[in-house]
Amino acid sequence: MTKCIRHLKLLKKTKITTFAPMEQRVKSILASKYGQETAVFLFVMTIHLLKYDWVHHRSALALAGAFGYFLILYIHAQTNRFLLLPTLLVKRMPFEYIGGTIVLILLFSFGIHEYANYVLAKIPNSSPSYNKGFLYQAAGVTANLVIILGPIIMFKFYREQKRQQDEALLFNELQLQSLRSQLNPHFLFNTFNTLYGTSLQHPERTPDLIMKVSQLLRYQIESDSRQWVTLEEELEFINSYIQLEKERVGYRCNIAFDDKIKASDSYKIPPMLLIVFVENAFKHGTGTVENCFVTISMEIVDSKLVAKISNSIPQKKQQVISTKIGLQKTRERLDLLHGDNYKMEVDQQPECYTVSLELPLKKVASCHPCAVA
Numbered sequence: 001m002t003k004c005i006r007h008l009k010l011l012k013k014t015k016i017t018t019f020a021p022m023e024q025r026v027k028s029i030l031a032s033k034y035g036q037e038t039a040v041f042l043f044v045m046t047i048h049l050l051k052y053d054w055v056h057h058r059s060a061l062a063l064a065g066a067f068g069y070f071l072i073l074y075i076h077a078q079t080n081r082f083l084l085l086p087t088l089l090v091k092r093m094p095f096e097y098i099g100g101t102i103v104l105i106l107l108f109s110f111g112i113h114e115y116a117n118y119v120l121a122k123i124p125n126s127s128p129s130y131n132k133g134f135l136y137q138a139a140g141v142t143a144n145l146v147i148i149l150g151p152i153i154m155f156k157f158y159r160e161q162k163r164q165q166d167e168a169l170l171f172n173e174l175q176l177q178s179l180r181s182q183l184n185p186h187f188l189f190n191t192f193n194t195l196y197g198t199s200l201q202h203p204e205r206t207p208d209l210i211m212k213v214s215q216l217l218r219y220q221i222e223s224d225s226r227q228w229v230t231l232e233e234e235l236e237f238i239n240s241y242i243q244l245e246k247e248r249v250g251y252r253c254n255i256a257f258d259d260k261i262k263a264s265d266s267y268k269i270p271p272m273l274l275i276v277f278v279e280n281a282f283k284h285g286t287g288t289v290e291n292c293f294v295t296i297s298m299e300i301v302d303s304k305l306v307a308k309i310s311n312s313i314p315q316k317k318q319q320v321i322s323t324k325i326g327l328q329k330t331r332e333r334l335d336l337l338h339g340d341n342y343k344m345e346v347d348q349q350p351e352c353y354t355v356s357l358e359l360p361l362k363k364v365a366s367c368h369p370c371a372v373a
Helices: 002-031 033-051 060-089 094-118 134-181 185-201 203-223 231-249 275-285 325-338
Strands: 253-259 267-269 292-301 304-312 343-348 352-360
Touching (some): 033 060, 060 094, 060 134, 094 134, 134 325, 231 267, 231 275, 275 304, 275 352, 325 352
Antiparallel strands (some): 304 352, 343 352
């Protein structure tokens, strides 16, 4: 009896282990946009063929005619989705959208009515359900519009909610990581070393440097409780950091910051997003005693932030320990914030390393601190 129970438990465990990867694969496919689109297409097509007496399609030609009928209905729904929805409804023009939808339904109803009378009617063994009047076809076009667009919009809402949840989780993770790195000993060492050296050679510049350091530390601490800051605040932080680096390595490095952005306070951006690329340029471009350079340019083109950060690659550079976690987390953060709507290109040449960014910007509504659950 005991051996039998053990055998049953082992068999059950083997089944769970066997079906687990398949279940995970199915969930992964359905979680993607294209997997959801395919599932909706196959589901609605199956319902359509069953509704219109699939058993009557006794030939390949009749089945092809039925599929063509469904394809017209599907094209109608997708036309409404990609033409009318983004053009009228998203832009808050509901009455124009309703009018456009009615016109589109009438046009496709006429087309599908003609298809049923002049194409399906001539196919042997085709379903008699297609041979209906214009009003019946119009009702079918309307019903299929709801059946097709309903799941698609529901899945889109699900993906948006999941993206926001992932973004919130990543924000919390980045917040904890930022808290751990606020008092970075290496950063503080370089900062105070710069202040000490400047105070000996140029004591009159020390108060300004102390102010810049305080701004850096204050911005780091305050931005942890905010999901958005104005672009002006972010650029001021970057400029303070660059000025500090100029005091440290400016005597042997050519450092240039070309800020072409005007009215930057009208846009908002996630805090501490750009500093990773700037800090990386100084870390890897200035670790040498030979001549080096760091060039940074930023501008706004069509409501997009276009940034280019370049640094030299010294032939004889000091060993710099890098885990690349900062760049990896930043790329993940960009993926969650902008999806496929941003560009990040890395061009590594023998003597130069360049990162090019193109990020969509949002207009400022409110950048005040907000609570994070």
